[in-house]
Amino acid sequence: MGGGKKAKPDRLADFAAAAAATLPGEVWDYLDGGAGAEWTLRENTAAFARRTLRPRVLTDVSRVSPATTLLGAALPHPVGIAPTAYHRLVHPDGEVATATGAAGALHVVSMFASTPLADIAAAASGPLWMQLYWLRDRAVLLDLVRRAEAAGFDALVLTVDTPTVARRPRDARNGFTVPPGVAAVNVAASVMASSHVAQDGSSAIERHSREQFDQTTTWADLAWLRERSPLPLVLKGILTAEDTRLARAHGVDAVIVSNHGGRQLDGAPATVDALTEVVDAAAGLPVLLDGGVRSGRDALVALALGARAVLLGRPVVWGLAHAGADGVRAVLNLVVDELTEAMTLTGRPTLADLDRSAVSGTR
Ligand SMILES: Cc1cc2nc3c(=O)[nH]c(=O)nc-3n(C[C@H](O)[C@H](O)[C@H](O)COP(=O)(O)O)c2cc1C
């Protein structure tokens, strides 16, 4: 966006540049960074770039629609919002602005949201899913589930790739702590008490997760959650056929192919490279994908390979940082417009017309 006059962002990279220019360095590093050598972080976007599209012609693309359905809800398009913690780090209106900007899109709200669930729900116009980490203190976990149910959330999303927050070198170097005035207001204070202390070369969130997340959790524990909530259960952080089959066997309602945006296991595959293995094992169970989606073209690749929807993590936060609800709306509109154009130019007027024949190129 260089030059004297401030240009309107017209690519996601412009929103990233605007956020990088305005956010404090340690907040930008928390948002942008990944685990380890950040190989998986880079691979998420590189793997999309290796795919090419196979257009079909003369298919009547006078009416193109990205509309879809997911877990019984109608969606205007298959581009949703991935859960990301602490939106008030980048904008004073936090997750309320995100929910307003979502404008009917699927919105997965982080357990570490920094505004009350009821306020987020009041601003939302599309499906809301509640993301959870499995806490050692099950009473606090259940309290959060009850708050989500009371606020009218539509599903629970259990993140399963984070027995502990991984070492993220940028955050460790910065001794990153969530600043005073920003807090995970929906989680009981007993669990959040030590969340602002970085120590011994760890970021505060890495240290806090080691204290509070339950590392003993297994597939058998899912029954505990299912028995206590009627909401559909989605698992986030699935990358293999084996775990997809276990998810089906345990009655999970959908899975999200995710490597946490390259923030957990460095060396895990790019999500688009893991997608077809998961879709094949899912045998009809809905599969969503997040990680590295940076354009409508990327979204089309994932949808063609079998994802029912894609979620944007960092790009939504860039939009929020740049212009609050309007910025979130602009990011989503940009990706949906690009997706609609890509559907038109590949000759696939509906999502049902998209299949693997639309994509070539592999690892
Ligand atoms: C700043 C930040 C905070 C995140 N917080 C959470 C979280 O609270 N819960 C969760 O399940 N995933 C969290 N994630 C992971 C995202 O849900 C998602 O998997 C990832 O960002 C997708 O990749 P992308 O950023 O390349 O789109 C976070 C990611 C970022 C960048």
Ligand SMILES: CCCCCCC(=O)C(=O)O
């Ligand atoms: C104990 C607080 C953990 C917040 C984790 C947020 C997250 O998932 C991330 O990737 O950052």
